[in-house]
Amino acid sequence: MGKSKKGLFSGMRIEKKLKKAFNIVTVISALASLIGLICIVVVIGNFKNAMTNYALPQGDIALFMNEYAECRSNMRGIIGYDEQEDVVSLLNKHEARKEKTYERLEAFGSTMVTPEGHAAYAKIKEALENYFAIETEIIELGSTADPAKRQKAQDMAFAELAPAYDALDAVTLELMEVNIQKEHEMEAVCNVLEYGAIALMIILTIAIIIISRTISVVIANGISKPLIELEGRLESFEKGDISSPFPAYNDNDEIGDMVTVVSKTTSKLQMIFEDLEQLLTDMANGNFNIKTACEEEYIGEYNALLMAIRQMNRQMDNALKDVRVATENVNAGASNMAEGAQALAEGATDQAASVEEMQASMDEITNGLLKCSQNMVEAYNKAQECAGVAEESRVEMDGMVSTMERISDASSKIVGIIGEIEEIASQTNLLSLNAAIEAARAGEAGRGFAVVADQIRNLAEQSAKSAVNTRELIEGSVYEIGVGTKAALKTAQVLGEVVNSVNDIAEVSRVLNEELTVQVESVEQAVAGINRISEVVQNNSATAEESSATSEELSAQATNMEELVSRFQLRD
Numbered sequence: 179m180g181k182s183k184k185g186l187f188s189g190m191r192i193e194k195k196l197k198k199a200f201n202i203v204t205v206i207s208a209l210a211s212l213i214g215l216i217c218i219v220v221v222i223g224n225f226k227n228a229m230t231n232y233a234l235p236q237g238d239i240a241l242f243m244n245e246y247a248e249c250r251s252n253m254r255g256i257i258g259y260d261e262q263e264d265v266v267s268l269l270n271k272h273e274a275r276k277e278k279t280y281e282r283l284e285a286f287g288s289t290m291v292t293p294e295g296h297a298a299y300a301k302i303k304e305a306l307e308n309y310f311a312i313e314t315e316i317i318e319l320g321s322t323a324d325p326a327k328r329q330k331a332q333d334m335a336f337a338e339l340a341p342a343y344d345a346l347d348a349v350t351l352e353l354m355e356v357n358i359q360k361e362h363e364m365e366a367v368c369n370v371l372e373y374g375a376i377a378l379m380i381i382l383t384i385a386i387i388i389i390s391r392t393i394s395v396v397i398a399n400g401i402s403k404p405l406i407e408l409e410g411r412l413e414s415f416e417k418g419d420i421s422s423p424f425p426a427y428n429d430n431d432e433i434g435d436m437v438t439v440v441s442k443t444t445s446k447l448q449m450i451f452e453d454l455e456q457l458l459t460d461m462a463n464g465n466f467n468i469k470t471a472c473e474e475e476y477i478g479e480y481n482a483l484l485m486a487i488r489q490m491n492r493q494m495d496n497a498l499k500d501v502r503v504a505t506e507n508v509n510a511g512a513s514n515m516a517e518g519a520q521a522l523a524e525g526a527t528d529q530a531a532s533v534e535e536m537q538a539s540m541d542e543i544t545n546g547l548l549k550c551s552q553n554m555v556e557a558y559n560k561a562q563e564c565a566g567v568a569e570e571s572r573v574e575m576d577g578m579v580s581t582m583e584r585i586s587d588a589s590s591k592i593v594g595i596i597g598e599i600e601e602i603a604s605q606t607n608l609l610s611l612n613a614a615i616e617a618a619r620a621g622e623a624g625r626g627f628a629v630v631a632d633q634i635r636n637l638a639e640q641s642a643k644s645a646v647n648t649r650e651l652i653e654g655s656v657y658e659i660g661v662g663t664k665a666a667l668k669t670a671q672v673l674g675e676v677v678n679s680v681n682d683i684a685e686v687s688r689v690l691n692e693e694l695t696v697q698v699e700s701v702e703q704a705v706a707g708i709n710r711i712s713e714v715v716q717n718n719s720a721t722a723e724e725s726s727a728t729s730e731e732l733s734a735q736a737t738n739m740e741e742l743v744s745r746f747q748l749r750d
């Protein structure tokens with residue numbers, strides 16, 4: 179947008195620009211109207227001057243000529259009529275006409291404004307005085323009854339008065355010619371003023387149009403150009419570009435306010451998006467011990483977005499903590515089961531040794547019946563010991579079975595927790611979909627939120643995949659625990675049989691001790707029992723080794739789960 183050029187409207191609000199432009203056009207139009215009015219007044223003044231000083235006086239001059247022509251006519255009647263009564267009447271009329279003549283002379287005399295007019299008026303006045311002087315002398319001679327005087331008056335009328343009359347007419351016509359000439363001059367001046375006024379009005383009209391057009395173009399460009407540049411920047415903003423700066427606009431007007439507000443809004447959005455991106459990136463990398471760096475910026479509806487991210491962080495953090503605790507319990511249970519299996523294996527070894535001793539004893543019984551009673555007692559004692567050892571093994575095996583059941587319950591709880599994690603991931607995915615829908619409803623202002631919603635949906639999908647993998651791993655562990663539990667139960671059953679067999683051996687030994695007569699049969703039964711004991715001990719040893727291997731595998735799976743959970747940095 180760049181810096182605005184310093185000019186007539188720089189640094190002004192749009193409202194003031196328009197008002198100033200309107201005032202300028204109004205002043206210019208008023209000036210043009212004033213100049214046109216002045217021209218009209220001047221033309222009208224000249225026209226009135228021409229009418230007053232040149233055109234209208236022409237009528238007064240004509241009336242003046244008519245008056246002294248009537249005076250001449252009355253004078254002719256006075257010197258021509260014989261009846262005294264007619265002469266007196268004509269004398270009265272003559273005096274009245276003479277008085278009118280002077281009035282007419284004074285009437286157009288006041289309109290003389292030029293030197294030519296004054297000179298012509300002076301000539302008319304002098305010629306009129308000369309005419310009336312001759313006419314008065316003629317009337318004095320002709321108004322008498324003396325024929326000689328009347329004849330002399332008639333002669334003077336022809337000889338002297340006629341040239342005076344012609345001279346008066348000549349100077350009067352000369353004044354009329356002067357007025358006509360001045361009237362033509364004033365008409366020419368009025369024409370010049372008229373054409374000049376028309377040309378000036380045309381020039382002023384064109385100037386007003388040019389100035390108005392220039393002002394409108396300047397104001398329109400000053401408004402449209404920054405708005406077009408701002409529109410282009412908003413289009414790039416709508417496409418996801420929130421980091422590019424907005425065009426600079428330095429005029430302190432409404433567009434500048436709008437650019438400032440949009441720039442501040444974009445800066446705030448950029449700060450919020452960068453903070454959200456950092457938070458989501460940390461969580462995607464396994465760090466849940468995070469905190470927003472600009473919580474004060476999350477105001478209004480932005481706060482709901484922060485609360486959603488915070489709730490997701492807390493729920494996943496708590497779920498992972500529960501998984502970690504459950505994993506530790508599984509690892510501890512697996513260790514206990516391994517120790518129990520090891521103890522069972524050692525007991526089986528002891529049982530094998532005892533069986534070997536029993537076989538040696540039976541050999542001694544076979545070699546000599548004299549030692550039969552002692553051997554039977556020893557066999558009885560050994561049988562009691564074996565029964566005790568077998569009973570202890572059975573008790574330990576029952577404990578191991580209980581431990582594996584607890585491990586199985588813990589694994590089931592872990593599966594439930596994973597289910598909750600999957601539910602959280604599903605809710606997060608639903609939240610991202612809702613956010614995307616709301617962003618789409620928001621139009622251009624919400625296009626930026628679609629990016630955040632997409633990142634949240636990706637995180638939810640990654641969380642769901644991790645939960646599925648964890649579920650599969652735990653379900654495998656639960657299956658192995660079930661296998662171990664079945665083996666332990668089978669071992670417990672075998673140990674129960676061992677206990678019963680040992681009790682039978684003890685009973686047989688007691689009977690043999692009491693009935694020496696049946697020693698051979700008892701020995702044979704003892705040998706058979708010892709063989710069964712040997713098989714049971716071997717099975718017990720194999721079962722203990724299998725249980726130990728299963729517990730070691732369960733411990734390894736628990737260790738893997740613990741390592742998986744340890745990758746996440748949880749909140750304190």
